[in-house]
Amino acid sequence: MTETFSTPNQLLKCCSPADLSVLVPHLRPVALTSGQVLIRRNEAGASIYFPETCVISMISSTAAGRQAEVGLVGYEGTNGIGEILGGPQTQLECLVQVTGNALQLPTRVLESTLASNPDFKAVLLRFVNSFVIQVSSSALAFATFPVAARLARWLLMMQDRACGNELIITHETLATMLGVRRAGVTLALQDVERRGLIAKRRGAIILIDRSGLEALAADSYGVPEAELLRTLNIDLRQRRT
Incomplete structure (x- = not known):
């Protein structure tokens, strides 16, 4: 089988x-x-x-x-x-x-x-380790990065895992994902859109400039992704190619 x-x-x-x-x-x-x-x-x-x-x-x-x-x-x-x-x-x-x-x-x-x-347990524990690193990176981002940078990080992580550049998402859901009020999400989206990194339409966000989003997210993004590649040879970039 x-x-x-x-x-x-x-x-x-x-x-x-x-x-x-x-x-x-x-x-x-x-x-x-x-x-x-x-x-x-x-x-x-x-x-x-x-x-x-x-x-x-x-x-x-x-x-x-x-x-x-x-x-x-x-x-x-x-x-x-x-x-x-x-x-x-x-x-x-x-x-x-x-x-x-x-x-x-x-x-x-x-x-x-x-x-x-x-051997199966060892493989899964390596994945768990990378997820723990992702959670710790989220905690660091929540504590030390502005909302616009956290938004950029989240959009990058979503694009890594979803197909295409368009993400179906509401402001209310984004507020929950980022742990901020809806008004804070609106301001962050306006900031990122003003930079030319995304475009908004009702119920969706279109990613335009990935390199710009990576620059905005800075080092809040990339550490868990590198760990996945290092320990399991899983390259999240392949979903985008």
Whole structure:
């Protein structure tokens, strides 16, 4: 079965044929829709997802309802960070940000494969490490970078994982992703558009100048991406070529 198995998910491509022979019979193709909640905070997930064309936001929240995105996962990996680490439940809400396809794997299959296949576990832990670096980079960006730079970083990360230069997104959703008020998002979008880096239309943002966005994001962007390339040879630039 693995001879005919094909997927754009880069983390699965890093797995050995022996590990894939265990996983493939249990991988189920699913179509995910923007706004769909895959798992809520403090829940135990029955499945994890390996995105192929969708993008998943990992959102941290408080009991009072404050929310901010702390990480993004697309075709490079999986949302199952807590499950890989053996946590009984997640502290992050997993929200589909971009409509698309994914491969769904039951958590019980993941757990048994991790327990019996040390090479598979090593591959997934390298991905977890890169995600932890992404989360720490998000924390640094929230604490030390202006909103316009954080917006540029987020747009770059989305473009890395989505197809094309147009992102379907509302101001309200962007405010949640960046952890700011909607008025702050509006001002940041106006700033970035005035620089000629993006164009706006109702419900969407069109990326025009990637190099300019990288300059604006400065070193808030690039460290997790470099770690993925270094440890797993996953190059997020390939989705853009």
